[in-house]
Amino acid sequence: xxxxxxxxxxxxxxTTGAVHCGIRNNPQKKELALIVSETPCSAAAVYTSNQVKxxxxxxxxxxxxxxxxxxxxxNSGNANACAxxxxxxxxxxxxxxxxxxxxxxxxxxxxxTGVIGxxxxxxKILAGTxxxxxxxxxxxxxxxxxxxxxxxxxxxxxxxxxxxxxxMGGIAKGSGMIHPNMGTMLCFVTTDAAISSExxxxxxxxxVKKTFNRISVDGDTSTNDxxxxxxxxxAGNAEVDAQGADYDAFVNALGYVMQKLAVLIAKDGEGxxxxxxxxxxxxxxxxxxxxxxxxxxCSSLLKAAVFGRDANWGRVLCAMGYSDAKFDPSLVDIxxxxxNGEILVCHNGKGLSFDEDxxxxxxxxxxIEILINLNEGKESVTCWGCDLTYDYVKINGDYRT
Amino acid sequence: xxxxxxxxxxxxxxTTGAVHCGIRNNPQKKELALIVSETPCSAAAVYTSNQVKxxxxxxxxxxxxxxxxxxxxxNSGNANACAxxxxxxxxxxxxxxxxxxxxxxxxxxxxxTGVIGxxxxxxKILAGTxxxxxxxxxxxxxxxxxxxxxxxxxxxxxxxxxxxxxxMGGIAKGSGMIHPNMGTMLCFVTTDAAISSExxxxxxxxxVKKTFNRISVDGDTSTNDxxxxxxxxxAGNAEVDAQGADYDAFVNALGYVMQKLAVLIAKDGEGxxxxxxxxxxxxxxxxxxxxxxxxxxCSSLLKAAVFGRDANWGRVLCAMGYSDAKFDPSLVDIxxxxxNGEILVCHNGKGLSFDEDxxxxxxxxxxIEILINLNEGKESVTCWGCDLTYDYVKINGDYRT
Numbered sequence: 001x002x003x004x005x006x007x008x009x010x011x012x013x014x015t016t017g018a019v020h021c022g023i024r025n026n027p028q029k030k031e032l033a034l035i036v037s038e039t040p041c042s043a044a045a046v047y048t049s050n051q052v053k054x055x056x057x058x059x060x061x062x063x064x065x066x067x068x069x070x071x072x073x074x075n076s077g078n079a080n081a082c083a084x085x086x087x088x089x090x091x092x093x094x095x096x097x098x099x100x101x102x103x104x105x106x107x108x109x110x111x112x113t114g115v116i117g118x119x120x121x122x123x124k125i126l127a128g129t130x131x132x133x134x135x136x137x138x139x140x141x142x143x144x145x146x147x148x149x150x151x152x153x154x155x156x157x158x159x160x161x162x163x164x165x166x167x168m169g170g171i172a173k174g175s176g177m178i179h180p181n182m183g184t185m186l187c188f189v190t191t192d193a194a195i196s197s198e199x200x201x202x203x204x205x206x207x208v209k210k211t212f213n214r215i216s217v218d219g220d221t222s223t224n225d226x227x228x229x230x231x232x233x234x235a236g237n238a239e240v241d242a243q244g245a246d247y248d249a250f251v252n253a254l255g256y257v258m259q260k261l262a263v264l265i266a267k268d269g270e271g272x273x274x275x276x277x278x279x280x281x282x283x284x285x286x287x288x289x290x291x292x293x294x295x296x297x298c299s300s301l302l303k304a305a306v307f308g309r310d311a312n313w314g315r316v317l318c319a320m321g322y323s324d325a326k327f328d329p330s331l332v333d334i335x336x337x338x339x340n341g342e343i344l345v346c347h348n349g350k351g352l353s354f355d356e357d358x359x360x361x362x363x364x365x366x367x368i369e370i371l372i373n374l375n376e377g378k379e380s381v382t383c384w385g386c387d388l389t390y391d392y393v394k395i396n397g398d399y400r401t
Numbered sequence: 402x403x404x405x406x407x408x409x410x411x412x413x414x415x416t417t418g419a420v421h422c423g424i425r426n427n428p429q430k431k432e433l434a435l436i437v438s439e440t441p442c443s444a445a446a447v448y449t450s451n452q453v454k455x456x457x458x459x460x461x462x463x464x465x466x467x468x469x470x471x472x473x474x475x476n477s478g479n480a481n482a483c484a485x486x487x488x489x490x491x492x493x494x495x496x497x498x499x500x501x502x503x504x505x506x507x508x509x510x511x512x513x514t515g516v517i518g519x520x521x522x523x524x525k526i527l528a529g530t531x532x533x534x535x536x537x538x539x540x541x542x543x544x545x546x547x548x549x550x551x552x553x554x555x556x557x558x559x560x561x562x563x564x565x566x567x568x569m570g571g572i573a574k575g576s577g578m579i580h581p582n583m584g585t586m587l588c589f590v591t592t593d594a595a596i597s598s599e600x601x602x603x604x605x606x607x608x609v610k611k612t613f614n615r616i617s618v619d620g621d622t623s624t625n626d627x628x629x630x631x632x633x634x635x636a637g638n639a640e641v642d643a644q645g646a647d648y649d650a651f652v653n654a655l656g657y658v659m660q661k662l663a664v665l666i667a668k669d670g671e672g673x674x675x676x677x678x679x680x681x682x683x684x685x686x687x688x689x690x691x692x693x694x695x696x697x698x699c700s701s702l703l704k705a706a707v708f709g710r711d712a713n714w715g716r717v718l719c720a721m722g723y724s725d726a727k728f729d730p731s732l733v734d735i736x737x738x739x740x741n742g743e744i745l746v747c748h749n750g751k752g753l754s755f756d757e758d759x760x761x762x763x764x765x766x767x768x769i770e771i772l773i774n775l776n777e778g779k780e781s782v783t784c785w786g787c788d789l790t791y792d793y794v795k796i797n798g799d800y801r802t
Contacts, residue, residue, distance in 0.1 A: 052722030052730045052750075082718055082730070083752055116715025117752030300701070301797055308798025314517025317483055321453030329453045329483070349453075351484055351518030390791045396702055397709025 007138030010156035018144035021128025023077035044201035054081035067197025162237035194233030266384035271391030289381035295323030297385030311359035408539030411557035419545035422529025424478035445602035455482035468598025563638035595634030667785035672792030685778035696724030698786030712760035
């Protein structure tokens with residue numbers, strides 16, 4: 001497997017395009033994107049665990065009952081959730097794209113992200129849909145789905161599947177309201193692999209657990225999160241319809257693309273200045289390691305300490321302690337690490353006296369690691385978060401205005 | 402029942418005192434306090450649910466096996482948790498106070514709050530203990546137990562119990578690392594009521610659930626939280642040793658004192674500029690209402706919106722939706738309120754168009770209310786939190802240094 005260019009248009013037969021349609025005032029900000037396959041796709045999706053689900057999610061669940069889709073229409077700037085006519089407008093959005101493309105409405109999926117509770121300007125979206133020019137500029141669409149994001153989130157790979165060369169690419173958005181429990185964002189993955197929707201679904205659920213469900217920006221799980229994978233089969237491999245070596249190759253590539261996008265989301269957390277990677281080793285079970293790792297990645301106190309480059313490991317142990325996972329504090333080792341080195345700050349649950357200047361230097365780069373060893377087993381898990389900064393407060397203090 | 406002055410020395414027979422002993426550099430900052438009853442007390446305590454428990458908590462559990470205590474020695478500036486010699490130093494702290502007062506060590510309780518993982522400077526504490534002058538200045542002790550707190554947290558009441566006039570008062574500290582699951586802070590309540598330790602324990606557990614467990618500043622549950630109630634019986638009432646009218650009067654007064662202190666802690670959340678009161682009405686069960694209310698009070702996105710005076714009710718509904726409590730979003734009404742008025746922003750789960758200027762005015766004062774009606778039952782619950790501000794990040798970016 002190797003990384004390649006062109007995101008969601010790296011796979012054969014996929015085109016995309018984006019326009020400014022007037023949801024936002026700034027004419028430079030595109031807020032409507034379309035992703036299309038020239039042939040029908042097997043498709044599967046996962047959705048937010050929030051009980052309050054946005055209208056497009058409910059629509060997509062219906063449209064994916066048959067495991068088939070051919071296009072996705074996506075807007076940013078308005079979540080189409082908890083708003084007047086939200087269900088009707090999600091349907092009209094899909095209908096508009098279907099009409100434009102000459103497809104059945106049931107083969108079009110819809111996604112929205114932005115402010116909750118404001119009626120979707122459907123006429124602007126319908127006019128914008130007709131104005132979209134389709135091509136291969138994946139980055140333009142990746143930018144169009146961004147809200148408070150500052151980094152374009154795009155990734156593609158090439159790998160071998162059943163003797164054929166297969167391509168897979170994805171784009172994602174997400175910066176605030178980011179917390180595990182499904183997708184925690186919007187993510188769209190395209191591939192020219194031939195694979196059944198059942199096997200996509202299985203692969204997607206397996207990898208969401210280890211990627212998007214292991215990042216957190218602020219502990220808030222959105223109403224609109226979803227991740228959709230579409231596979232059009234144009235690579236010509238024998239369709240993957242059961243587990244085995246081909247399925248494993250597909251899962252492996254999907255996991256690579258999703259992890260790359262998930263880490264970009266954590267790194268681009270609203271206001272974030274540092275990506276925090278939390279590695280939990282020596283755990284008895286994967287669940288234990290995940291619960292502990294996510295509790296640490298989510299601690300506001302620790303996140304603020306990382307922002308201030310304060311090696312306040314007491315907050316790591318404290319966050320481990322209030323998680324739902326059991327462990328023996330007297331066995332725990334904690335280190336901080338980065339490209340500037342590594343320093344052990346807690347051994348067997350007790351603080352060590354350490355070189356504060358060295359710790360400060362280790363916490364300087366924009367990517368830092370917190371290494372936890374429970375010293376009770378062989379399981380390990382990695383989670384990702386970001387620091388808590390003045391800018392998070394600034395961005396979220398006046399999001400609607 | 403009426404409010405009176407003098408906090409923890411309002412009850413007959415209690416004295417207190419505080420000194421600067423050298424844990425902090427600033428000679429103006431007292432960091433050691435002693436609370437003493439002239440006669441033995443019935444006593445009970447609740448402790449943090451964090452698996453990592455500070456040494457003084459483990460000590461107090463032993464010392465309260467008999468339900469008796471006569472003094473509490475408390476330091477701020479060092480948590481005596483996860484540090485070299487932590488258990489030994491907690492014991493030595495109690496021994497030092499016992500020696501000073503002529504009491505048995507088992508009748509002295511200890512509490513610490515501050516940085517985790519640094520060895521307690523026990524010699525400074527022992528010297529400080531001997532230097533404390535006992536008197537009736539409750540406020541001085543309330544200040545001595547403060548860390549990043551900015552508001553003194555003190556309350557006292559007078560009420561009738563078994564035909565006698567009884568006094569009860571408390572002090573508390575807490576500003577960061579504040580989240581439900583027991584005490585979420587330090588709190589010390591004294592009373593001259595005569596009551597068995599079993600009935601204190603019962604009353605304390607009932608009221609912690611409705612007061613300290615319903616506040617949140619940052620979702621972090623500390624290793625050191627505890628709340629201790631001491632009753633010396635000098636009011637002369639017949640000892641309360643069973644449920645009934647006298648017990649109810651005691652619980653009522655205890656709830657009043659604890660709620661007052663809990664709300665002060667929420668209001669004094671690190672960096673907070675606004676107290677947020679979340680009222681959930683029309684719930685099917687109290688648990689449902691509490692889960693929903695706490696989820697809203699804990700949402701970083703909502704807290705930042707309140708700081709920015711942004712009536713972003715979508716974040717309220719979103720936080721309700723990702724809580725563990727089930728409800729029907731299509732029945733939900735949401736209003737914002739304060740002394741400047743009240744405004745309905747969401748009806749039957751859909752956003753209303755509302756006067757933004759009026760909403761801005763309602764969100765202006767330093768105490769605002771979020772009113773949620775689930776419209777499905779008769780239970781209601783109130784929770785308290787605070788906004789998320791630049792200063793929270795600032796305070797926690799360099800706490801240790």
